[in-house]
Amino acid sequence: MTKSVVISGTGLWTPEHSISNEELVAAYNAYATQFNASHQAAIAAGELAEKPLSSAEFIEKASGIRSRYAYIKDGILDVNRMRPRIPVRGDDELSDQAEMAVHAAKKALAAAKKQASDIDAVIVSCAYTQRSYPALAIEVQQALGIVGFGFDMLVACSAATFALHRAYEMIASGTAKGVLVINPELTSPQANYCDRDSHFIFGDVATAIVVEAAETAQSDNVFEILSTKAVTAYSNNIRSNFGYVSRATDSDPFADDMLFHQEGRKVFKEVCPMAAEHINEHLARHSLSPADIKRWWLHQANINMNTLISRKLLGREPDATEAPIVLDTYANTASAGSIIAFNLHQHDLVAGELGLLCSFGAGYSIGSLVLRKV
Numbered sequence: 001m002t003k004s005v006v007i008s009g010t011g012l013w014t015p016e017h018s019i020s021n022e023e024l025v026a027a028y029n030a031y032a033t034q035f036n037a038s039h040q041a042a043i044a045a046g047e048l049a050e051k052p053l054s055s056a057e058f059i060e061k062a063s064g065i066r067s068r069y070a071y072i073k074d075g076i077l078d079v080n081r082m083r084p085r086i087p088v089r090g091d092d093e094l095s096d097q098a099e100m101a102v103h104a105a106k107k108a109l110a111a112a113k114k115q116a117s118d119i120d121a122v123i124v125s126c127a128y129t130q131r132s133y134p135a136l137a138i139e140v141q142q143a144l145g146i147v148g149f150g151f152d153m154l155v156a157c158s159a160a161t162f163a164l165h166r167a168y169e170m171i172a173s174g175t176a177k178g179v180l181v182i183n184p185e186l187t188s189p190q191a192n193y194c195d196r197d198s199h200f201i202f203g204d205v206a207t208a209i210v211v212e213a214a215e216t217a218q219s220d221n222v223f224e225i226l227s228t229k230a231v232t233a234y235s236n237n238i239r240s241n242f243g244y245v246s247r248a249t250d251s252d253p254f255a256d257d258m259l260f261h262q263e264g265r266k267v268f269k270e271v272c273p274m275a276a277e278h279i280n281e282h283l284a285r286h287s288l289s290p291a292d293i294k295r296w297w298l299h300q301a302n303i304n305m306n307t308l309i310s311r312k313l314l315g316r317e318p319d320a321t322e323a324p325i326v327l328d329t330y331a332n333t334a335s336a337g338s339i340i341a342f343n344l345h346q347h348d349l350v351a352g353e354l355g356l357l358c359s360f361g362a363g364y365s366i367g368s369l370v371l372r373k374v
């Protein structure tokens, strides 16, 4: 693998609807109050737990999140529904996630100065796909008029970085000439808006990246991928039991355990040291130290996690420029978070400067790329 592989364009598609902490908390608290009133007897008898109230101040302090985007806002704030109301589309219509993916992909292609004919592989990689088959990537491939092949990948928070790893390998080995990696993160259908501890965490977004050989790149904003590194270690601390087998196990497909749930404290404590160690090992492979890195495009799950990891690496507080945070407006967008940070905070880097892109989350999974501005 001697070929130089580059990222030559990124795209970010942001839904038009957003929900502030205040709006979300007002809806949750109204729901909780109504729930407690209608289950008063069971709560008094100790058969049911009272729903605690949420607070916008807690959310911002504990996570750094102030707002999030929603693909469809309708239904999420309705106390009698507490989930988005997404209209059904027919089999002959573009599916919701494919539509999100196409929006981001078109932006990435334009940024890379590429046409559909320059791409021959599409990877749709995200935390959930809305169906098992046909692959969303193949639907997106058709919608964009790409000749070649496509496949879907699920690696939760590390879906984007792990897909970039595959794209890097495909270009380096010559099995593709141009790869589109797309992350349509439609998280809202899996967020439990009735759960005080997690109702605020997620937002919807789509990101896309063009990966190709340096020799074919035409964009004036190109990053060489110097290397990739991945690690996984099994943990039940972030989990969703949603899946096709529930029909056969007679499980309630809408039960709480079918939605995202986590032991947030444990995740925080276990993942931060893992991520810092992983990044140090990755940099050491190039005889680099954290001081050599100009920009940290870190996973966006929690601002305190990012500060702690940066402090472990740098031995000091990071400033907002070197380790940008997008959580305040986007919230946790699963695998897309570090790609949003990369998309929005890359243009000021000059040739030769280094950056590190890293995801960490469910699995556990950690994926990183060392990038050099060309």
Ligand code: CO8
Residues within 6 Å of the ligand: 053, 054, 055, 058, 059, 062, 063, 127, 156, 157, 187, 188, 190, 191, 196, 197, 198, 200, 202, 238, 260, 262, 263, 264, 265, 267, 268, 301, 302, 305, 332, 334, 360, 361, 362
């Ligand atoms: N309002 C008011 N109080 C609250 C709230 C709330 N909304 N929530 C909790 N509290 C209370 C708690 O009850 C607790 O009270 P007490 O001290 O009396 O027991 C107190 O506040 C502190 O609670 P925590 O210890 O839980 O609070 P933390 O400071 O740990 O913050 C976080 C909670 C923000 C969840 C934090 O632990 C965190 O972010 N941890 C990291 C988690 C993480 O990174 N997870 C990754 C998840 S994403 C992922 O992997 C991808 C999954 C796939 C996508 C899914 C799409 C749906």
